[in-house]
Amino acid sequence: MADTANEKEQSAQEAYDSRIVSIRRTTKVRDGGRDFSFSALAVVGDGKGRIGYGCGKGKEVVSAVQKAVDKARRDMKEIALRNDTLQYPITEYFGSTKVIMLPAVTGTGIIAGGAMRPIFEVLGVRNVIAKCIGSSNPINVVRATLRGLSEMKSPAQIAMKRGKTVKEILGIDQHDSKK
Secondary structure (H helix, E strand, O other): OHHHHHHHHHHHHHOOEEEEEEEEEEEEEEOOEEEEEEEEEEEEEOOOOEEEEEEEEEOOHHHHHHHHHHHHHHOOEEOOOEOOEOOOOEEEEEOOEEEEEEEOOOOOOEEOOOOHHHHHHHHOOOOEEEEEEEOOOHHHHHHHHHHHHHHOOOHHHHHHHHOOOHHHHHOOOHHHHHO
8 A cells, every 4th residue: 555655656746847947056165175065946847837946955966956856846836827828928026037928829939048948848838938137046037937927817817806707808799709
């Protein structure tokens, strides 16, 4: 019975796609010499709208990456996507980082660089145009991007909040649908 629980946990972990956004090495000089440590930033997603990020530190790269991936798996959020792109244009800030994300038509691909590209890849977004303005610190870029994505609402959520139907929110006229 314990084997089946471990197998289910392993298959659930394999369903997630993880990407390392950045790895940094820090050095502390002591009497005996230099003492190295590493920090890693990772994003984990299922390709269907769930994503999480995590930071990990360790004396070795492998342990730092493992800690970051484990933390990212624990703190996953659901993002409301429209097919394989965003619902609407988003601008978000975190510190001195400003990120701009625009939905794109099918076939555009992921036009984003730096720390934003792995986020869209693991999230399942296939068509997006994104730009980072200001500080390009990977941690701030990831936080700004995920904050903007998590605040994005679907038409169903907006309709429920306003007490209207999804057709009214999207501006679909009943006369146009009969033509």
